[in-house]
Amino acid sequence: MTEAPPVSYKSRPGDLVVARPEGLYCPPGDFYIDPWRPVERAVITHAHSDHARTGHTHYLAHTDSEGTLRTRLGAGIDLQTLGYGEAIEQNGVRISLHPAGHVLGSAQVRLEHGGRVWVASGDYKTDADGTCTPFEPVRCDTFITESTFGLPIYRWPTQAELIVDINAWWQRNADEGRASVLLCYAFGKAQRILHGVDASIGPIVVHGAVEPLNAVYRAAGVALPPTFRVSDPGVDAQMLKRALVLAPPSAQGTPWMRRFGNYVDAFASGWMQLRGTRRRRGVDRGFVMSDHADWPGLQKAIAGTGAERIFVTHGSVAILVRWLNENGLEAQGFKTEYGDDDVADRAMPTDEATGARKAGASDGAAAGLPADASDAVDATDAATGTTP
Amino acid sequence: MKAFAALYRELDATTSNLAKQSALRAYLRAAAPADAAWAVYFLAGGKPRQLVPTKLLRAMAQEAAGLPEWLFDESYDAVGDLAETLALLLPPPTEGHELGLAVWVERHLLPLRALGKSAPETLPDVLRAQWRQLAADERLVYFKLMTGSFRVGVSRLQVTQALAAVGEVDAKRVAQRLMGYTHIAGQPTPADYAALIAPESDGELDRKTSGQPYPFFLAHPFALPLEQFDAVLGSPADWIIEWKWDGIRAQIVRRAGAVSVWSRGEELVTDRFPELAAMGQALPDGTVIDGEIVVWRGDAPVADPVPGAAIGALDEASADFNEDMKEGIGEGRVQPFAELQRRLGRKTLGAKLLREIPVVLLGYDLLEWEGRDLRATPQRERRALLDRLILDLRHPQLLESPMLTGATWVDLARQREAARSMGVEGMMLKQRDAHYGVGRTKDVGTWWKWKIDPLSIDAVLIYAQRGHGRRASLYSDYTFAVWDGPPGSAERRLVPFAKAYSGLTDAEMGRVDAVVRKTTIESFGPVRSVKPTLVFELGFEGIARSTRHKSGIAVRFPRMLRWREDKPVEEADSLETLAALLPAVP
Numbered sequence: 001m002t003e004a005p006p007v008s009y010k011s012r013p014g015d016l017v018v019a020r021p022e023g024l025y026c027p028p029g030d031f032y033i034d035p036w037r038p039v040e041r042a043v044i045t046h047a048h049s050d051h052a053r054t055g056h057t058h059y060l061a062h063t064d065s066e067g068t069l070r071t072r073l074g075a076g077i078d079l080q081t082l083g084y085g086e087a088i089e090q091n092g093v094r095i096s097l098h099p100a101g102h103v104l105g106s107a108q109v110r111l112e113h114g115g116r117v118w119v120a121s122g123d124y125k126t127d128a129d130g131t132c133t134p135f136e137p138v139r140c141d142t143f144i145t146e147s148t149f150g151l152p153i154y155r156w157p158t159q160a161e162l163i164v165d166i167n168a169w170w171q172r173n174a175d176e177g178r179a180s181v182l183l184c185y186a187f188g189k190a191q192r193i194l195h196g197v198d199a200s201i202g203p204i205v206v207h208g209a210v211e212p213l214n215a216v217y218r219a220a221g222v223a224l225p226p227t228f229r230v231s232d233p234g235v236d237a238q239m240l241k242r243a244l245v246l247a248p249p250s251a252q253g254t255p256w257m258r259r260f261g262n263y264v265d266a267f268a269s270g271w272m273q274l275r276g277t278r279r280r281r282g283v284d285r286g287f288v289m290s291d292h293a294d295w296p297g298l299q300k301a302i303a304g305t306g307a308e309r310i311f312v313t314h315g316s317v318a319i320l321v322r323w324l325n326e327n328g329l330e331a332q333g334f335k336t337e338y339g340d341d342d343v344a345d346r347a348m349p350t351d352e353a354t355g356a357r358k359a360g361a362s363d364g365a366a367a368g369l370p371a372d373a374s375d376a377v378d379a380t381d382a383a384t385g386t387t388p
Numbered sequence: 389m390k391a392f393a394a395l396y397r398e399l400d401a402t403t404s405n406l407a408k409q410s411a412l413r414a415y416l417r418a419a420a421p422a423d424a425a426w427a428v429y430f431l432a433g434g435k436p437r438q439l440v441p442t443k444l445l446r447a448m449a450q451e452a453a454g455l456p457e458w459l460f461d462e463s464y465d466a467v468g469d470l471a472e473t474l475a476l477l478l479p480p481p482t483e484g485h486e487l488g489l490a491v492w493v494e495r496h497l498l499p500l501r502a503l504g505k506s507a508p509e510t511l512p513d514v515l516r517a518q519w520r521q522l523a524a525d526e527r528l529v530y531f532k533l534m535t536g537s538f539r540v541g542v543s544r545l546q547v548t549q550a551l552a553a554v555g556e557v558d559a560k561r562v563a564q565r566l567m568g569y570t571h572i573a574g575q576p577t578p579a580d581y582a583a584l585i586a587p588e589s590d591g592e593l594d595r596k597t598s599g600q601p602y603p604f605f606l607a608h609p610f611a612l613p614l615e616q617f618d619a620v621l622g623s624p625a626d627w628i629i630e631w632k633w634d635g636i637r638a639q640i641v642r643r644a645g646a647v648s649v650w651s652r653g654e655e656l657v658t659d660r661f662p663e664l665a666a667m668g669q670a671l672p673d674g675t676v677i678d679g680e681i682v683v684w685r686g687d688a689p690v691a692d693p694v695p696g697a698a699i700g701a702l703d704e705a706s707a708d709f710n711e712d713m714k715e716g717i718g719e720g721r722v723q724p725f726a727e728l729q730r731r732l733g734r735k736t737l738g739a740k741l742l743r744e745i746p747v748v749l750l751g752y753d754l755l756e757w758e759g760r761d762l763r764a765t766p767q768r769e770r771r772a773l774l775d776r777l778i779l780d781l782r783h784p785q786l787l788e789s790p791m792l793t794g795a796t797w798v799d800l801a802r803q804r805e806a807a808r809s810m811g812v813e814g815m816m817l818k819q820r821d822a823h824y825g826v827g828r829t830k831d832v833g834t835w836w837k838w839k840i841d842p843l844s845i846d847a848v849l850i851y852a853q854r855g856h857g858r859r860a861s862l863y864s865d866y867t868f869a870v871w872d873g874p875p876g877s878a879e880r881r882l883v884p885f886a887k888a889y890s891g892l893t894d895a896e897m898g899r900v901d902a903v904v905r906k907t908t909i910e911s912f913g914p915v916r917s918v919k920p921t922l923v924f925e926l927g928f929e930g931i932a933r934s935t936r937h938k939s940g941i942a943v944r945f946p947r948m949l950r951w952r953e954d955k956p957v958e959e960a961d962s963l964e965t966l967a968a969l970l971p972a973v974p
Contacts, residue, residue: 151462151463151466152453152455152463152477153463153466153467153473153476153477155476273476274466274467274468274472276468276859276861276862277861278400279403280862280894282403285401286401316462319459326456
């Protein structure tokens with residue numbers, strides 16, 4: 001991904017959000033949004049680990065995030081929840097949460113104070129996927145947007161096209177009697193896939209990191225097909241031959257995978273849009289699937305807010321800032337510490353085990369030339385991602 | 389076109405050779421011969437001449453996508469491949485088509501070249517009309533064909549194997565038939581394709597006329613401590629000992645008036661080495677020589693032998709050759725492998741290139757003589773016949789790989805110390821009585837390779853650049869520096885001396901990439917300067933003074949041997965340590 005050097009940032013008196021070492025801070029309200037260091041009051045946009053961190057005194061989040069937040073950060077955290085559109089006041093700042101379409105419970109944070117309205121997007125995705133409330137544009141003066149996929153090369157297939165591809169892949173593998181292992185984040189993507197796929201193709205088995213989140217989604221009323229754990233009775237080699245297996249990326253190359261025999265693997269991520277990343281990842285198949293907005297999605301979301309001033313966070317900050325400025329908006333970058341999960345998603349490998357497994361036998365055949373050593377090892381990854 | 393795009397996607401998606409083979413075969417079996425003819429042409433490395441200037445494609449894609457140039461460039465940077473960038477940035481198609489690959493290539497793509505000359509002003513509209521019809525994956529293939537960088541992780545050898553399977557023909561036979569198939573501006577027809585997979589003719593089947601090589605006999609690494617040599621190998625007198633050349637292993641096959649040059653991968657490389665093909669023409673029919681292709685400059689060492697002279701004359705020549713070689717590669721003789729690579733990298737071999745980078749075959753074995761298979765003849769006898777042949781032929785492109793002698797292994801180990809300055813990889817040890825086996829067999833005698841260790845130095849990473857293709861977006865190409873003063877000296881600086889991009893596992897590279905991003909000082913396009921925090925042990929095969937490098941030193945084949953996470957940057961090596969590795973001869 002293209003990353004530009006940090007963009008200098010200037011705040012103005014009266015700004016509702018400023019960058020501080022602890023995180024994005026609202027001076028009149030005296031609270032933070034998704035801070036990365038422990039603070040007194042934190043508004044949490046969603047429960048992915050780079051946004052919801054431990055150690056804050058008071059938490060405010062959407063009702064649907066409660067389950068995941070308490071599981072991850074401790075049942076005893078001091079957490080207040082709001083529904084979408086519901087508002088509270090904090091030191092005269094009116095705070096309300098609005099659907100971000102990223103994962104279950106994800107919210108944009110709307111701040112209103114002294115006649116000005118700011119919206120912090122957290123992470124968002126503009127297309128509906130059926131597992132969380134779809135993104136809604138919120139009118140504001142200033143919009144703080146993410147930029148994970150802030151390049152025009154990123155355009156996602158529709159959810160329907162994606163599901164057709166996944167079904168076809170699963171069906172073909174099942175017909176060949178091979179398990180289909182689909183690596184995806186345990187929180188959000190796994191449930192999107194479950195919600196969409198055709199469960200009549202075969203049984204669905206999930207990794208231990210995925211099932212607790214399925215429970216959270218089911219409790220929130222999201223329809224998911226029945227899922228098995230590998231330890232469940234009836235799960236045997238025969239059954240696994242037709243199975244779709246959902247596992248977090250960290251499972252790639254671990255002994256846990258051995259039970260699936262001669263499986264076919266795939267990885268679901270927006271980064272799979274690029275051949276280079278797909279090949280580095282070293283899986284048989286890449287599905288282009290993200291819970292972030294693609295380039296058109298970012299443009300549509302930004303335009304939909306009507307904001308004239310834009311702050312850009314994590315991702316292609318410099319690029320999006322320049323693009324927006326060239327298109328008549330006043331844009332600046334905010335330096336944040338979000339996006340670790342997405343960076344890891346880019347196939348930054350930390351596990352060599354499967355490299356050996358899938359080592360392509362490129363023995364430098366051409367005219368007996370020495371092979372580039374690194375070509376022999378395929379990329380794998382043990383990024384733990386956002387698994388709670 | 390759709391089927392070919394699907395094939396491309398399938399080939400691209402998999403890392404498994406088996407899966408690639410099965411995809412290739414399935415495509416070839418299902419495709420119309422006209423389409424298969426073109427598919428083989430492109431997959432085996434054929435390229436049309438430039439159809440549309442790249443600059444025009446870029447400009448039009450920017451316009452179609454409504455992007456400023458800088459954003460196009462940023463996108464290209466992230467993707468690392470022009471064809472893919474173009475395919476990703478164009479707006480979605482609005483029409484469809486059902487045309488096959490051959491129709492697209494012959495009626496739409498190839499005519500663009502002429503159109504660009506006769507009516508360039510019409511080119512943009514024609515291109516836009518084509519784009520409107522092509523789905524995203526077809527566009528990728530389409531631009532790949534246009535930009536002439538059709539790489540999809542399939543080697544010519546794999547294509548050869550797939551054709552062999554589809555036609556049920558020997559793969560080496562297919563390789564021979566593929567000769568000339570992929571020449572630039574080729575126009576393969578259904579008949580050409582049919583000929584590739586046709587059953588073998590009688591002429592092809594008869595060894596006398598077949599042009600096929602013998603399976604190569606391969607060496608095993610030998611890495612025992614010197615004191616065990618006598619116990620394991622016996623006396624050096626039982627061995628034929630030669631330098632291990634750093635070139636391309638090859639067989640020259642001369643039969644029925646034709647010459648084939650085969651590389652070790654059983655790849656036919658005759659057209660890459662026309663001077664060796666010419667030399668082959670000077671051999672009598674029924675001759676197969678095994679040897680090493682190397683770049684050679686200077687006079688042949690066998691300057692003026694008497695035709696028909698005793699074999700002893702050649703031994704003297706051998707000694708002269710060895711002396712000459714030891715004087716250093718800078719003065720002529722065998723040139724570094726990098727020179728050979730320069731030549732391999734070229735698409736066309738012009739007269740100038742052939743003059744600048746001339747090759748010879750250093751012959752070391754004779755596998756067939758007067759039509760007779762010599763492989764079951766002892767090594768020493770084959771060698772004696774080869775020496776006689778070389779002496780009689782006196783061809784400037786056929787030299788002997790000289791034999792080395794030593795009373796003891798200790799003596800030979802001493803001689804081996806010259807290997808580095810000669811640019812060779814070590815020594816080859818061949819049992820005098822060995823037959824010529826098949827592959828890595830040891831049952832009829834053994835060949836050992838006794839290689840030297842690489843030079844190494846601990847250096848500091850100071851610049852990182854994003855890679856291409858599979859490594860696009862990843863900081864994978866690094867510049868390394870050493871200190872210009874000893875530890876503790878005030879104001880010492882890091883001086884760059886080598887670039888390296890291989891040797892790390894993908895896992896390590898991923899971690900280095902993360903550090904690069906966190907420790908960036910400045911970005912210049914795709915390059916970042918970083919705070920010096922990373923130390924690597926760099927290995928290299930040779931070292932020489934150089935006026936082109938700031939450090940005054942150039943190293944050969946630098947690569948990362950390991951990441952010295954245990955070593956602080958202050959303890960990395962200095963220019964002085966590096967210079968100490970320079971050969972004594974200036």
